[in-house]
Amino acid sequence: MAATSVPADVPDPDALSEAFHVYEVEITDDGVRYYGEPLTVRDEVVRRLAPTFRQAGYRVTMNYETGEFVLVATERSTSIDGVPxxxxxxxxxxxxxxxxxxxxxxxxxxxxxxxxxxxxxxxxxxxxxxxxxxxxxxxxxxxxxxxxxxxxxxxxxxxxxxxxxxxxxxxxxxxxxxxxxxxxxxxxxxxxxxxxxxxxxxxxxxxxxxxxxxxxxxxxxxxxxxxxxxxxxxxxxxxxxxxxxxxxxxxxxxxxxxxxxxxxxxxxxxxxxxxxxxxxxxxxxxxxxxxxxxxxxxxxxxxxxxxxxxxxxxxxxxxxxxxxxxxxxxxxxxxxxxxxxxxxxxxxxxxxxxxxxxxxxxxxxxx
Known part of the structure; x- marks a missing residue:
């Protein structure tokens, strides 16, 4: 599903505007993907936005896929998920x-x-x-x-x-x-x-x-x-x-x-x-x-x-x-x-x- 809005429990695209301009949001089974343009260097984008995602219960990484930058947010959990x-x-x-x-x-x-x-x-x-x-x-x-x-x-x-x-x-x-x-x-x-x-x-x-x-x-x-x-x-x-x-x-x-x-x-x-x-x-x-x-x-x-x-x-x-x-x-x-x-x-x-x-x-x- 492609959208420009997100569920209430994940960061809104506007909350990322200081470091990343979002033009599309995709909700997946694994989390949320924000497509857009970084407003600073890659590591700095993640460093600035990580606290926002962490507070919402997500971790964030930044990838470059098929010519687009994407922030990938996945749910955080310190518990063991199932039998390892x-x-x-x-x-x-x-x-x-x-x-x-x-x-x-x-x-x-x-x-x-x-x-x-x-x-x-x-x-x-x-x-x-x-x-x-x-x-x-x-x-x-x-x-x-x-x-x-x-x-x-x-x-x-x-x-x-x-x-x-x-x-x-x-x-x-x-x-x-x-x-x-x-x-x-x-x-x-x-x-x-x-x-x-x-x-x-x-x-x-x-x-x-x-x-x-x-x-x-x-x-x-x-x-x-x-x-x-x-x-x-x-x-x-x-x-x-x-x-x-x-x-x-x-x-x-x-x-x-x-x-x-x-x-x-x-x-x-x-x-x-x-x-x-x-x-x-x-x-x-x-x-x-x-x-x-x-x-x-x-x-x-x-x-x-x-x-x-x-x-x-x-x-x-x-x-x-x-x-x-x-x-x-x-x-x-x-x-x-x-x-x-x-x-x-x-x-x-x-x-x-x-x-x-x-x-x-x-x-x-x-x-």
Whole structure:
């Protein structure tokens, strides 16, 4: 249905006139579409009009379709709409792939007896646990700031960890830089808390024999300062003089948590670090983002020259990825008011946490 009037519960076209001239309105099953001409730049249109739509219970995005600009208003809801089947499916598939990965760390002959997969549950719980806590940190703060967000989507893959991590997707306009900061910082801080817990548990468990481990026997994990410090405080080793012993696979969950925390705190694109940096430094985030790939390429070059190339490919790859992430753009907020000194202090703490989670060579082949 095309019209120039709208139902009473959605913003009237005249209420948008400060930033968008509406010449047609379409009511659809998904919401309301306003066709017209922007009176300022695209991001500024959304920033100016988002409070009007939010007050009416809608979120707004701006698209360019078949030669026309259109504001798309959809109803907001922070509740879970029905059973999240895709989230559940991905979780159970990822649970299966992490169980299989764990079986390799434990050296279980699962080909001969598939039921032995279940014995790898400590590894799967540790890896999935730190990832889940990280993402649920984001989700909880999204709910607190009344920002629509999905439940975590786990990413299964048949590698030595069984997963590429997990993500949530925000489906709403971010109301303020303070909200962006809180949502961005919650994941890494929650995740590093889970990392500490899993690391302590992993170090408390007995080491295992690598005599029958095939796929992971030639892997060497580089532990960051955070895990090294915990091991030193507990008086537990991270490496053994006996080549037939290795740390308990549960500790790998702690390594995953630290590695994921560091990567997510890189201030580029839609990564957590970019949300935190964008909230603190505002439009200067562009300068910050340009430095990150250069630093990663520099690290890759250093490792290639001075460390026999160990870890060089990984950081070169992440240098390329951060270039792509930067081109994709970052989050924007409706209210551009600066964050206060308390959040700035938390940002500094988060930077320290990220540094403690860094390992120059996080993983390498020894065979």
């Amino acid at each position: 089947w895709l989230n559940l499916l991905l979780f159970f598939v990822t649970a299966a792939t992490t169980l299989f990965a764990g079986s390799q760390w434990y050296g279980l002959p699962v080909v001969e007896n598939p039921l032995l997969l279940l014995q790898a549950w400590p590894f799967a719980v540790s890896v999935l646990g730190v990832l889940a806590v990280h993402e649920l940190g984001h989700y909880a703060l999204s709910r607190r700031h009344e920002v629509q967000a999905t439940l975590p989507y786990f990413i299964p893959i048949p590698n030595v960890l069984g997963t590429l991590g997990a993500v949530i997707r925000m489906k709403d306009n971010i109301p303020s830089r303070a909200a962006l900061f809180d949502i961005g910082v919650a994941g890494p801080l929650a995740g590093v808390g889970a990392t500490v817990v899993v690391t302590v548990i992993g170090l408390s468990l007995d080491p295992i024999s690598v005599g029958e481990v095939s796929l992971v026997a030639d892997l060497e994990l580089g532990f960051p300062l955070l895990i090294q410090a915990i091991a030193a405080l507990m008086g537990e080793p991270l490496h053994y003089s006996d080549p037939g012993l290795m740390v308990n696979p549960v500790l790998v969950g702690g390594w995953v948590g630290a590695f994921v925390t560091f990567l997510n705190l890189l201030p580029v694109g839609q990564l957590d670090g970019a949300h935190v940096a964008r909230a603190v430094v505002g439009d200067h985030i562009g300068t910050v983002q340009r430095v990150v790939p250069l630093a990663l390429f520099g690290l890759a070059g250093y490792l290639y020259v001075f460390a026999d190339g160990r870890g060089a490919f990984l950081w070169a790859l992440w240098g390329v990825l951060t270039l792509v992430f930067g081109l994709a753009g970052g989050a924007t907020t409706v209210d551009e008011s600066p964050v206060g000194w308390k959040r700035q202090a938390v940002a500094v703490l988060t930077l320290v946490v990220g540094a403690l989670c860094f390992a120059p060579v996080p993983i390498a082949l020894t065979g």
